[in-house]
Amino acid sequence: MKPIDSERLHEECGVMAVVNHPEAPRLTTLGLAALQHRGQESAGLAVADGHVVHSHRAMGYVSDALTDEVVRGLKGHLAIGHVRYSTTGSSNLRNAQPIHVTYKRGSLAIAHNGNLVNAQTLRREMENEGSIFNTTNDSEVILHLVARSRQETIDRALAEALRQVEGAFSLLVINPDTVMVARDPRGFRPLCLGKLDGAWVAASETCALDMIGARYERQVDPGEMVVLHADGRMDSYRWADEQPASMCIFEYVYFSRPDSTIYGRSVDQVRRRMGEALGREAPADADVVIGVPDSSNTASLGYSRVTGIRWELGLIRNHYVGRTFIRPSQEVRDFSVRKKYNPVRHVLQGKRVVVVDDSIVRGTTMRKLVKIIRQAGATEVHLRISSPPITHSCYYGIDTPIRRELIASSHTVPEIAAYLQVDSLAYLSIEGLMSSVQATEGFCRACFTGEYPIAPSGVGKDVFESETAPQTPSS
Numbered sequence: 001m002k003p004i005d006s007e008r009l010h011e012e013c014g015v016m017a018v019v020n021h022p023e024a025p026r027l028t029t030l031g032l033a034a035l036q037h038r039g040q041e042s043a044g045l046a047v048a049d050g051h052v053v054h055s056h057r058a059m060g061y062v063s064d065a066l067t068d069e070v071v072r073g074l075k076g077h078l079a080i081g082h083v084r085y086s087t088t089g090s091s092n093l094r095n096a097q098p099i100h101v102t103y104k105r106g107s108l109a110i111a112h113n114g115n116l117v118n119a120q121t122l123r124r125e126m127e128n129e130g131s132i133f134n135t136t137n138d139s140e141v142i143l144h145l146v147a148r149s150r151q152e153t154i155d156r157a158l159a160e161a162l163r164q165v166e167g168a169f170s171l172l173v174i175n176p177d178t179v180m181v182a183r184d185p186r187g188f189r190p191l192c193l194g195k196l197d198g199a200w201v202a203a204s205e206t207c208a209l210d211m212i213g214a215r216y217e218r219q220v221d222p223g224e225m226v227v228l229h230a231d232g233r234m235d236s237y238r239w240a241d242e243q244p245a246s247m248c249i250f251e252y253v254y255f256s257r258p259d260s261t262i263y264g265r266s267v268d269q270v271r272r273r274m275g276e277a278l279g280r281e282a283p284a285d286a287d288v289v290i291g292v293p294d295s296s297n298t299a300s301l302g303y304s305r306v307t308g309i310r311w312e313l314g315l316i317r318n319h320y321v322g323r324t325f326i327r328p329s330q331e332v333r334d335f336s337v338r339k340k341y342n343p344v345r346h347v348l349q350g351k352r353v354v355v356v357d358d359s360i361v362r363g364t365t366m367r368k369l370v371k372i373i374r375q376a377g378a379t380e381v382h383l384r385i386s387s388p389p390i391t392h393s394c395y396y397g398i399d400t401p402i403r404r405e406l407i408a409s410s411h412t413v414p415e416i417a418a419y420l421q422v423d424s425l426a427y428l429s430i431e432g433l434m435s436s437v438q439a440t441e442g443f444c445r446a447c448f449t450g451e452y453p454i455a456p457s458g459v460g461k462d463v464f465e466s467e468t469a470p471q472t473p474s475s
């Protein structure tokens with residue numbers, strides 16, 4: 001069940017927690033619904049009442065997996081939740097999160113956004129020592145490490161476990177009376193804190209706080225452990241030495257919702273600046289600017305503002321094609337794209353059109369979309385991409401195809417333009433991207449540059465030059 005087209009990179013998870021609130025399970029579920037864009041394969045909740053942790057996970061959207069009846073049955077004032085998009089192919093409930101286990105000190109559940117680059121090595125070592133794993137999910141490694149720890153408190157045991165893993169993780173861990181919120185030392189994936197009526201809230205994006213009326217407090221710092229107690233107390237400390245930040249810049253390009261604040265910056269504002277920078281770098285002689293909805297609308301507004309070319313809604317996205325999709329019995333040409341986008345003919349007819357999109361992965365969907373725009377009457381199509389060419393796979397929790405399937409890994413910009421059959425093609429430069437986030441460093445940009453902040457352990461650096469992404473299943 002992969003409802004989104006293969007022309008996008010995909011975020012793999014969203015996490016949400018509400019601590020010390022009588023409606024914690026319901027509020028967490030609402031927050032997960034706001035994070036649905038980060039994962040549609042499965043959803044789950046783990047709830048604690050001071051004595052025990054209960055959990056429920058199911059395949060499907062939040063509204064399918066966490067029905068009213070299910071949520072009513074989970075009693076407690078602490079809750080963590082998770083939405084997942086999987087890289088592991090077929091739907092698999094075993095890998096849904098939160099992963100809930102019972103060990104010598106009671107019950108424990110984890111919700112993880114990111115990808116551990118040394119999970120395979122650690123898992124192999126533990127299996128050789130007799131450990132049994134229930135899932136093929138890298139997050140389970142963390143639970144095993146916590147269970148083995150001799151630290152006296154659960155948060156110190158978690159910190160000890162986290163010092164043994166490498167990679168990207170923004171995670172939530174719940175036991176009967178505590179929720180721990182932790183972020184990896186480089187801060188690959190976002191995680192923020194908010195407050196609601198004296199309760200603490202943690203979420204991947206601030207749009208989840210908005211959904212439940214919570215007030216944004218701050219982001220969880222890279223390498224920080226926040227311990228939220230059932231009685232409302234909050235402790236915070238650094239569990240890891242400081243490291244150079246590697247926040248995922250693709251959150252601004254595509255993953256995060258424009259109404260969110262990520263890494264302390266408004267996604268909408270950054271995305272508009274990307275469009276403006278693109279307009280300055282690659283203006284076009286054209287009549288209208290359109291964005292590929294919904295993710296590129298914001299950048300296309302920025303492009304229009306700088307170039308003075310009129311902005312129009314030229315493509316309408318169908319949000320309701322859903323997961324249970326019935327193919328027509330008769331082959332409809334370019335159906336995979338038509339089911340998602342429909343052109344507004346009178347906007348495009350006889351016009352020279354600038355199409356702004358956030359990225360090109362394989363190029364197959366864009367090629368069909370260009371054809372549909374031409375069939376709607378556009379006389380010229382000038383494609384502008386509000387990020388640099390994606391030339392490398394991601395190893396930090398984003399579902400990217402193997403490298404050879406990325407069109408920009410093996411084709412020049414003119415070659416890609418010829419394949420897409422556009423009149424002109426331009427990408428935003430790395431400098432333009434960095435100026436849009438108003439920083440010179442602190443971000444991971446490896447899918448654009450191949451400069452990976454952390455190499456997977458157990459394999460040489462040259463793994464990144466191979467055409468096969470590591471097989472560690474991601475959370």
Ligand code: SF4
Binds near residue numbers: 394396397448
């Ligand atoms: S490689 Fe790209 S998608 Fe992956 S974390 Fe880095 S910037 Fe984000």
